[in-house]
Each structure stands twice: as C-alpha cells, then as structure tokens.
Amino acid sequence: MRDHVSAIFDRALARGAAEGRWPAPNTGFTVEPPRDPRHGDFAVNAAMVLARAAGKPPRELAQAIVEAVRAVDGAGDIASIDIAGPGFINLRLARDVWLRALAEVEGQGEAFGRTEVGKGKRIIVEYVSANPTGPMHVGHGRNAVTGDGVARLLAWSGHAVTREYYVNDFGAQVQTLARSVHLRYQQLAGREVTLPAKAYPGEYVVDIARELGAEFGDRWLDAQERDWLAVFRDRAVEHVLALIREDLAAIDIHFDVWSSEKALYESGTVAEFLRSLEQRGLVYVGKLPPPKSKKGAPRVVAAATEKVAIDKPPAGDDEGALREAEDELGSESSDLTLFASSRFGDEVDRPVKKADGTPTYFCADIAYHWQKRQRADALVDVLGADHGGDVPRLKAALQALGYDPRDLHVVLIQMVNLTRGGETVKMSKRAGTVVSLKEVVEEVGRDATRFMFFTRRADAQLDFDLELAKRQTLDNPVFYVQYGHARIASILRKSSEAGIAEPRFDLDSVRALELPEEQDLLRRIVAVPDVLAGAALAYEPHRVAFYLQETISAFHSYYTGGKKSGERVIGPDPRKTAGRLYLVKALKQVLANGLAVLGVSAPDRMESRDLP
RNA sequence: GCGCCCUUAGCUCAGUUGGAUAGAGCGUCGGACUACGAAUCCGAAGGCCAGAGGUUCAAAUCCUCUAGGGCGCGCCA
Numbered sequence: 001m002r003d004h005v006s007a008i009f010d011r012a013l014a015r016g017a018a019e020g021r022w023p024a025p026n027t028g029f030t031v032e033p034p035r036d037p038r039h040g041d042f043a044v045n046a047a048m049v050l051a052r053a054a055g056k057p058p059r060e061l062a063q064a065i066v067e068a069v070r071a072v073d074g075a076g077d078i079a080s081i082d083i084a085g086p087g088f089i090n091l092r093l094a095r096d097v098w099l100r101a102l103a104e105v106e107g108q109g110e111a112f113g114r115t116e117v118g119k120g121k122r123i124i125v126e127y128v129s130a131n132p133t134g135p136m137h138v139g140h141g142r143n144a145v146t147g148d149g150v151a152r153l154l155a156w157s158g159h160a161v162t163r164e165y166y167v168n169d170f171g172a173q174v175q176t177l178a179r180s181v182h183l184r185y186q187q188l189a190g191r192e193v194t195l196p197a198k199a200y201p202g203e204y205v206v207d208i209a210r211e212l213g214a215e216f217g218d219r220w221l222d223a224q225e226r227d228w229l230a231v232f233r234d235r236a237v238e239h240v241l242a243l244i245r246e247d248l249a250a251i252d253i254h255f256d257v258w259s260s261e262k263a264l265y266e267s268g269t270v271a272e273f274l275r276s277l278e279q280r281g282l283v284y285v286g287k288l289p290p291p292k293s294k295k296g297a298p299r300v301v302a303a304a305t306e307k308v309a310i311d312k313p314p315a316g317d318d319e320g321a322l323r324e325a326e327d328e329l330g331s332e333s334s335d336l337t338l339f340a341s342s343r344f345g346d347e348v349d350r351p352v353k354k355a356d357g358t359p360t361y362f363c364a365d366i367a368y369h370w371q372k373r374q375r376a377d378a379l380v381d382v383l384g385a386d387h388g389g390d391v392p393r394l395k396a397a398l399q400a401l402g403y404d405p406r407d408l409h410v411v412l413i414q415m416v417n418l419t420r421g422g423e424t425v426k427m428s429k430r431a432g433t434v435v436s437l438k439e440v441v442e443e444v445g446r447d448a449t450r451f452m453f454f455t456r457r458a459d460a461q462l463d464f465d466l467e468l469a470k471r472q473t474l475d476n477p478v479f480y481v482q483y484g485h486a487r488i489a490s491i492l493r494k495s496s497e498a499g500i501a502e503p504r505f506d507l508d509s510v511r512a513l514e515l516p517e518e519q520d521l522l523r524r525i526v527a528v529p530d531v532l533a534g535a536a537l538a539y540e541p542h543r544v545a546f547y548l549q550e551t552i553s554a555f556h557s558y559y560t561g562g563k564k565s566g567e568r569v570i571g572p573d574p575r576k577t578a579g580r581l582y583l584v585k586a587l588k589q590v591l592a593n594g595l596a597v598l599g600v601s602a603p604d605r606m607e608s609r610d611l612p
Numbered sequence: 613g614c615g616c617c618c619u620u621a622g623c624u625c626a627g628u629u630g631g632a633u634a635g636a637g638c639g640u641c642g643g644a645c646u647a648c649g650a651a652u653c654c655g656a657a658g659g660c661c662a663g664a665g666g667u668u669c670a671a672a673u674c675c676u677c678u679a680g681g682g683c684g685c686g687c688c689a
Contacts, residue, residue: 030628030629030630030631032628032631033628034631034632035627035628035631035632035633035634035635036632036633039632043631043632045630045631045670048631048669048670051669052668052669057669058669059669084632085631085632085669085670086631086632086669086670087669087670088631088632131689168689170689171688171689172688172689173688173689174689261689288686288687336687347614347615347685348685351686351687353687354687355687356687358687360687360688360689361688361689362689364689365689385616385617385682385683385684386683386684387684388615388616388617388683388684389615389616389683389684389685390684391616392615392616412616412617414617414618414682414683415682415683455624455625456624456625456626457625457626459617459618460617460618460625461618461682463624472651473651474637474651474652475637475638477637479651480637480651483649483651483652484652486649486651487648487649487651487652490648490649491648491649492648493648494648494649495648498648530628531628534628534629535628537629538628538629542626543626543628546626546627546636549636549637550626550636553636553637556652556653557652557653557654559648559649559652559653560644560645560650560652560653560654561653561654562648563644563645563647563648563650563652563653564644564645564653564654568647568648569648570647570648571648605649606649606651
C-alpha cells in the first residue's frame with residue numbers, strides 16, 4: 001500500500017522535475033502513516049525535503065506537488081490530499097482501495113506478507129557458531145532464535161537465504177575438551193586423576209570418555225598425547241555437535257550448512273586466502289605494540305584512584321591461569337605476520353600468523369568470511385556483544401579484498417539474565433550450575449522460549465523470566481498473542497456452527513466495516529508486508545513481535561468494545577456479519593503468518609491447564 | 613588509558629532509519645460479563661527522552677562534550 005503511494009509520488013515528482021518546476025529528487029522522501037491517524041492515511045515529506053534545493057518555502061512547493069499528483073495516473077485512488085504543518089502532504093486513499101487490499105489476504109493466504117524487496121539477493125546468515133565444547137546455554141539460545149528470526153524474515157522478503165553454523169573444531173578450546181575427555185577416560189579406567197581448573201566439568205565429558213573407552217578399551221591410556229589428541233578431539237566435537245543439534249532442533253532451528261574451521265585449513269582455503277593477501281601486499285612481518293590493558297600502567301592507575309578492585313585478580317581464574325602459563329613462554333614481543341587491517345579502519349594491524357608460524361584464529365575467521373562472500377551477495381553475522389570488537393577487522397578484511405564492507409551486517413546480541421519470579425538465577429560455568437537451553441525449553445516450551453527472545457531488541461539486555469514465560473496470563477506476551485489467535489478461531493467455529501457460510505472476500509460486505517476500530521484493524525492487516533519488509537531490511541525480528549502484540553491488543557479491544565455496544569462480529573445484520581467475519585479471518589491469517597516468521601505456533605485452542 | 617553499545621513514565625521496554633501533541637506492558641487507583649473465550653477490556657494518574665551545546669523547515673533519533681552503566685582491548689577462540 002505504501003509502495004502504491006510512493007509510486008504515485010514518484011511519477012508526479014518526475015514529471016514536475018522534467019518540466020523544470022523543481023529539481024529532481026536526489027534524496028529520498030518518505031511515505032509513512034502518521035502517528036496521529038487524524039492526519040490521514042499517509043504523510044509525505046517530499047516538499048520539505050526538496051524545499052531547500054528548489055529555493056521555495058516548503059508549503060508553497062507542497063502546493064505545486066499536490067497539483068502534480070492530482071494530474072498523475074493513479075490519482076483516482078486518492079480520496080483527499082492536503083498540506084499540513086510545516087509542509088507535510090497528507091492524504092487519504094479511497095475507502096475501496098483499502099477494502100480491496102484486504103482481498104490480498106485471502107488470495108495469498110499463508111504467503112501474505114511476503115515481498116520481493118530482497119530481489120533474490122543471496123545472503124548467508126551465520127548464527128550460533130558456539131564452540132563445540134559443551135551444551136547450549138540460554139545465551140546461545142538467544143543468538144539462535146534471533147538469527148533464525150532474521151533468516152526467516154530475509155526469506156520472507158525475497159532473499160535467497162543460507163543458514164550457516166561455523167564450527168570452531170580446530171583451536172585450543174577443542175583441544176582442552178579433548179584433554180578433559182582423556183582425563184575422564186583415565187578415571188573410568190580406574191586411574192587417580194586430578195582435574196585441573198580449566199578442564200571442562202560437565203557430565204557429557206564423562207559420556208564421551210565412556211564411549212571412547214567402549215570402543216578403544218585401554219589403547220590410549222598410556223599413549224602419547226600427539227597420538228590420541230586428534231582422535232579424542234574429533235570424537236568429542238562430533239558428540240557435542242550432536243547435542244547442539246538436538247538442542248536446536250527442540251526449538252525448531254536447523255542449518256543448511258555446517259562450516260568447519262578445520263576443513264578451511266585442510267581444503268587449503270586459509271592458505272589460499274593468505275596468498276591473496278600477500279599478493280596485494282597487505283601482510284608484513286613485524287611486531288605488535290604491547291597490550292594496553294590488564295598488567296601494567298592501568299592497574300597502577302586503578303589502584304591509585306578511590307575505586308579499587310577494578311581489575312579482578314587472575315589468581316584462581318581459568319583464563320588467568322592459562323595466560324600466566326603463556327606469559328612465561330614469551331611475553332617479549334616477537335616477529336609475527338601481520339595483516340595491515342589498520343589501513344581499512346581497524347585500530348591496529350592484526351596478526352594472521354603466530355610466532356610459531358601457524359595461522360591465528362582471526363586468520364581463519366576472515367578467510368571464512370572471504371569464502372562466504374564469494375558464495376553470496378551479502379553476509380549477516382549474529383554475534384554475542386562480547387565479539388563487537390571483532391567487527392572492524394572483519395569489515396577491514398572484506399574491504400581489503402575488494403568487497404564493500406557494508407555487505408557484511410553484524411547483529412550483536414546482548415546478554416540474557418535468567419530470572420525466576422524476578423530473582424536472578426545464579427550461574428557459574430566452573431561450578432557447572434549453568435542452566436542449559438534444553439532445561440529452559442523443557443520447562444517453558446518451545447513457543448515461549450522463542451517468543452521471549454523477540455520481546456527486546458537484540459542489542460538490549462534481556463531478562464528472561466521463567467515464571468513469566470510459563471504463566472497463562474496477559475502479562476505473558478506469548479500467551480497474549482496466541483490467545484488472541486485462538487479467540488478468533490473460536491469465533492469462526494461459532495459462526496460455522498451457526499450455519500453461516502465460510503467467510504470470503506466480498507467488496508459489498510466489507511464496505512459495511514465502518515467502526516473506527518475496524519478501520520484500524522484493516523490498516524494493520526494491510527500493513528503487514530511493509531512491517532515484515534521493514535523488519536527484514538533492518539535485521540530486526542523483534543519488530544514483528546511488537547507488531548503482533550499491538551495488533552492483537554487492538555483486536556481484543558474491538559472485541560470487548562463490540563460486546564459492550566452490541567456491535568458483535570456475529571450479529572443480526574448478515575452483511576455486517578459477513579464483513580466482520582472476513583476481517584477477523586484475515587486478522588487470524590496475519591497473526592498466524594507473523595507467528596510463523598518468529599517460529600511460534602498459532603493454536604486454534606488454548607489448552608486450559610490451571611484455569612477453570 | 614583507548615574503542616564500541618546503552619541511559620525514554622515508579623519498574624521492564626518500544627519508538628516505523630530525522631517528522632506533527634513521545635507510546636505500550638507491569639505496578640497503583642477506579643470501572644465493565646444473563647449471547648462470539650472476562651484467559652479479556654475501558655478509564656485515570658504518571659515525562660526536563662541522563663545533562664549541556666550544535667546541525668535544519670523539523671532531533672528521543674545525527675554531531676561534539678560531560679555524568680552514570682555494560683562490553684571489548686595479546687601470538688585465546
């Protein structure tokens with residue numbers, strides 16, 4: 001609908017520009033529904049945008065534009081058009097234009113809301129990509145659900161979407177996992193072992209060890225690490241990935257491609273990538289400036305100010321212990337291979353090879369993005385907020401290789417604070433008290449788990465309340481929306497039982513929709529393609545959830561208001577009844593489609609658990 | 613110390629890429645069921661959009677500074 005109006009203005013503005021009445025619109029103008037519906041169906045700011053270049057006051061220019069619009073094709077759809085405020089052009093479309101748009105819902109059904117704004121652009125959405133070292137926790141869940149929502153939105157808006165998971169199956173972390181498994185393996189064989197602090201604690205580690213024990217017996221008990229490490233690593237990764245797949249499947253998340261970091265090395269992609277950088281003269285051997293944090297000056301400064309204990313002492317901390325060991329080996333900065341990322345907007349140049357000559361994680365990561373970009377027109381990364389610092393270097397790498405850095409869009413996911421009745425659920429990785437995604441899904445269900453993650457923008461911290469997610473009351477947004485859908489289903493059942501014909505689009509009956517609430521619902525329904533396209537282009541699935549909540553709220557209000565005033569959906573007037581039944585049926589379809597974009601079910605009945 | 617993100621009603625948060633009088637939910641107070649699901653709805657109170665400048669027809673939105681909160685800052689992934 002918005003496009004329709006835009007097109008009319010495009011034609012009018014082009015004609016006026018051709019006649020020299022005003023300059024060609026180089027900056028875009030907007031067509032949007034005004035906040036206050038009394039201002040009309042749409043407000044266009046073209047006159048204000050063009051005023052400066054035209055050298056005319058906005059209102060005067062608006063007058064000229066209005067005249068041009070009146071003369072253009074399609075102007076017949078405009079019922080009224082006038083100028084308001086500083087130079088807005090407000091317009092109302094003819095009622096029948098809106099009413100006919102309602103027919104689209106019936107025509108397109110489950111596809112209503114799909115658009116082609118993506119123009120078939122190939123886009124890879126990479127999300128989750130959690131290290132395969134343990135089961136998924138709630139934070140991973142948020143990433144997974146958000147990424148899945150983004151992918152679904154992009155598909156709905158006409159992109160060719162590939163969902164991709166990058167598996168870090170190569171570096172130190174999976175080696176640590178392999179060693180943890182080996183320790184358990186020894187333990188199961190009756191050996192006395194002490195588990196170091198940095199070993200992975202979970203029960204699944206024992207399971208993997210048991211599997212290996214069953215298969216290999218004592219074969220790796222006294223073997224050299226270099227002999228068993230790869231075996232244990234690969235087996236552990238395989239096992240953990242199976243767990244991860246299971247957890248993801250439980251919330252209906254599936255990937256098209258599982259990309260292995262190890263495979264990037266084995267296939268020669270990383271080497272090829274490095275050569276490509278070298279050919280462009282973008283790598284050199286040099287030293288890195290010493291890190292600016294932790295040890296050294298800042299700590300002294302911190303101690304000197306009033307606020308002490310800014311730096312957590314590394315003692316007793318896994319990471320700290322690990323680092324201390326490394327620091328002993330070589331805190332002296334030595335020569336390494338650096339990528340000149342600072343030439344492309346990064347703060348400093350980043351190492352692509354360690355002092356021992358092996359590629360860094362970063363090297364594989366940008367090689368991966370380079371490779372992805374070759375397979376697609378655009379990339380989306382869904383990353384935890386703690387990886388925000390990686391973004392400049394990823395973009396730098398793409399730019400260095402001749403790609404537009406804007407082709408990579410990063411969605412940063414903020415932390416999830418798990419609560420129960422308002423109280424934060426304390427979690428500690430080391431103590432093994434992390435609440436897994438699986439536990440959450442088992443407790444509150446798939447729909448609630450998913451929907452809750454859409455109740456905030458991705459980059460805002462989220463409190464996930466387990467009690468709230470389970471509650472069957474209006475303060476639970478999942479329930480509220482699903483209940484609305486079920487309520488409409490109930491009305492349709494009622495009408496069917498009363499022998500009323502299945503509602504079909506019919507211009508005459510929908511003309512009977514004259515209540516302001518009906519106009520409002522109608523507009524919300526017709527706006528769905530705009531809402532979904534807008535959310536997709538902004539990579540913001542939460543907008544869909546907000547749309548659904550607002551729309552169903554409008555319906556509940558309409559419903560209850562009608563009950564009070566006697567203007568019910570099913571009433572004595574057959575024409576009105578037919579129009580209203582069609583309206584709510586269309587609304588039901590819209591809700592179902594919106595929920596489908598979020599991967600949440602749209603039930604026709606709510607099961608009454610603890611209610612009469 | 614440097615960089616990025618955040619600060620909107622008592623609380624939790626939206627705000628359509630810069631639009632007209634800043635909106636929801638929760639909470640508080642007061643109301644609404646003899647017919648479609650009261651599992652709902654209506655109304656009221658509640659705001660210096662952290663603060664100060666700037667950009668322009670127009671700023672919660674963009675820029676600069678200040679104050680508070682979060683995150684990041686080895687050859688770890």
